[in-house]
Amino acid sequence: MALGEFDLIAKYFQRPARRSPLGVGDDCALLAPAPGRQLAVSCDMLVEGRHFLSTVAPERLGHKALAVNLSDLAACGARPLAFTLALAMPRVDEDFLDGFARGLYALADAHAIELVGGDTTAGSLAMCITVFGEVPAGQALLRSGARAGDDLWVSHAPGGGLGDARLALEMFRGRVPVSPDLESLRLAMECPQPRVALGVALRGVASAAIDLSDGLVGDLAHVLRRSGVGAVVDVDALPVSAALAALPADLRRECAVSGGDDYELLFTAPPAREAAVRSAAAQAGVAVRRIGRIDAAPGLRLVDARGEPVGGHFGAFDHFATR
């Protein structure tokens, strides 16, 4: 017998409340940040065919749906507290729900956060998560704090880099031949690791931060516009995996520069804070690389290892674009 809406909430998504006074099951969840702390809130919707392929394992999808939201908290330097989940799916599919809940809760447990509310409905497969974190008042990392002279940094997995998720997507789309690296690239696309510990460690160190969800070019543009500055980026200094490094330069640069779905932190800091940046990264267990600098002249200038301008058009990933 098919589970109804309330039964499936109870079966898959109800757990005892811990930090929140009320868990799933009243009209609202109640949250109270500690005195002197602000609540950081972010919200992302994932839609089948746009943010994930129909071939993704439910467990990885559960992970990713929460991971992309935790990545926004990381970019603010906020410590995660809780989240809500709204889930639309064509029919009640218990195998899907079982896997999805497992992936979701594994990541939630890793960050000691809890699901405090939600909604389920029939519809095309889509999920919307709103995450809540807390940050000491006035200490949130913002997009607007970059200053001329700052170094520009990006985080990456040891051995990994920017563009892996995009390369996996292009292999699935058939634009790039499938290689033996597909499984590891696919993991980058389907199981991004939100840089929460790094974001917290960068409070008071980074001058600005954003998470890379729409690709380096597009996301950096937000920082530059908000901060009223420009930047020079050495595209050959971008951290890339061995799989991406083996590709022709134009394809490698396209994936790394405007790939999307990286969920690494892009941040700025004065050169004098280099040691503090490296210490924060070490503390968080994440690699970081300096990829350029902020300058006063507006606009983004991409250069190669010799300092020569890099041609070609690199755009942001746009969820309404057809490509």
Add this chain to the structure above:
Amino acid sequence: MALGEFDLIAKYFQRPARRSPLGVGDDCALLAPAPGRQLAVSCDMLVEGRHFLSTVAPERLGHKALAVNLSDLAACGARPLAFTLALAMPRVDEDFLDGFARGLYALADAHAIELVGGDTTAGSLAMCITVFGEVPAGQALLRSGARAGDDLWVSHAPGGGLGDARLALEMFRGRVPVSPDLESLRLAMECPQPRVALGVALRGVASAAIDLSDGLVGDLAHVLRRSGVGAVVDVDALPVSAALAALPADLRRECAVSGGDDYELLFTAPPAREAAVRSAAAQAGVAVRRIGRIDAAPGLRLVDARGEPVGGHFGAFDHFATR
């Protein structure tokens, strides 16, 4: 030329921040409830064909998407502060966005709340709103507070009542002949008025509360289960519009008892608080009616005006059911 994702956020959904330190456009919004207050959070997703018909005017849809969420805050007695919006739509349709934003902001302005974050993407038309409100610590209205002997109350519009939204839906579906009342019934379905002022006024008065989104029977069942009590409801005492009153008793009762989409408050209070209940309703400008009582014996007993049990099966509205 079609607007891209970031342009449309800027054009339709970006306004200067007021209460929130950060408005739309950083990775997170920052919120800080006043000292001694808890943040109430709720999240609802609306999907075309399930929660609204494709024929709804965009302006009314913008209103409804926020209204159903404010209704959850009302049920907790929370005062609204802010909300986030995630919007999926098949393509960028500026006429739709213009109307949707107008309806959304008209209701937001009426409650002096602001949009603090969001996400837009391509996909089947669906929207997910998360609302934030505040309530003095420990004063939130819960589902679990009903006690044997309490009166059971429901709010309604003057001249309106439960079941109007369901009757409109049945007329659109062709199960009930279209009548000249359709326009006013349609307004109930498409433009519900969240009972925010009543919820706030009932703090310290009501012993339990819930908003009616899935129909009286289904929503009351949540209160009874959470409170560990039962109830007797006089189905002929339910407030109904003239349009519904004109229908045969079985159809009238079906709409009023398990209609769904009412967004009225169902609440309980000790008989000694009757004057306080009426005063809260008057202060909020909403009508209230006593429709039954809570008793210790578990289960819900529906009776008619003569006190005789009412037969028939009345279920909750289930968003996965096909009917």
